[in-house]
């Protein structure tokens with residue numbers, strides 16, 4: 001049982017649901033939750049689905065026809081390759097099924113029968129033994145939701161666990177399109193404003209938070225900020241993240257990143273602050 005996740009409820013004797021709450025960026029006043037299940041016994045009445053296609057481990061099924069869906073599917077396959085190449089992770093072929101609903105109402109109706117805890121969420125990731133599932137519905141920016149949940153799905157297929165800050169920080173980073181990830185995420189501007197107003201990101205504070213109620217907008221933003229530093233703050237920073245994830249993948253718990261990074265990156269806190277203040 002992962003100590004850093006809150007068990008929200010049990011939907012069947014075999015299924016425990018874990019949830020993490022995500023408040024999107026300030027320009028996006030929605031709430032997205034990602035649900036994680038050790039096992040899933042959800043089944044699907046498939047007759048209404050249009051299968052858009054398969055790409056990598058992803059299968060995309062939609063309630064409606066749209067030319068953009070094929071493009072999104074290609075993007076997801078690239079996302080998995082990017083995650084593997086960037087983080088040096090051994091990615092599994094475990095299937096990830098994506099269900100896209102035309103309306104919020106049909107999404108909620110569907111989930112109410114299978115994952116009732118997820119009906120208030122904007123998008124959902126359910127981890128299963130044989131395959132994982134992502135649920136989302138059409139609205140402005142739904143592709144961002146699917147990339148976010150798809151990132152969780154790929155990471156959880158590859159790794160036995162992830163600290164909450166790193167799980168969400170990576171999902172926030174990779175939810176943007178490949179062209180926008182490094183410099184155009186709204187978190188960057190918000191992060192700078194918050195630092196100008198005197199707030200400093202604190203990894204050790206993020207690592208103390210293990211309950212949904214403790215993880216809000218600033219925690220998502222700071223988690224993204226640390227991931228951005230590890231990916232763009234220099235070769236040594238990226239190497240530290242790669243080594244940390246390799247230890248997790250090898251089932252050798254590396255301890256807290258705040259300590260792991262401080263031991264390997266001189267003036268770690270200062271490097272993070274300088275990076276986030278000066279990144280263009």
Ligand SMILES: [Zn+2]
Pocket residue numbers: 020022033034148152167168171
């Ligand atoms: Zn998430």
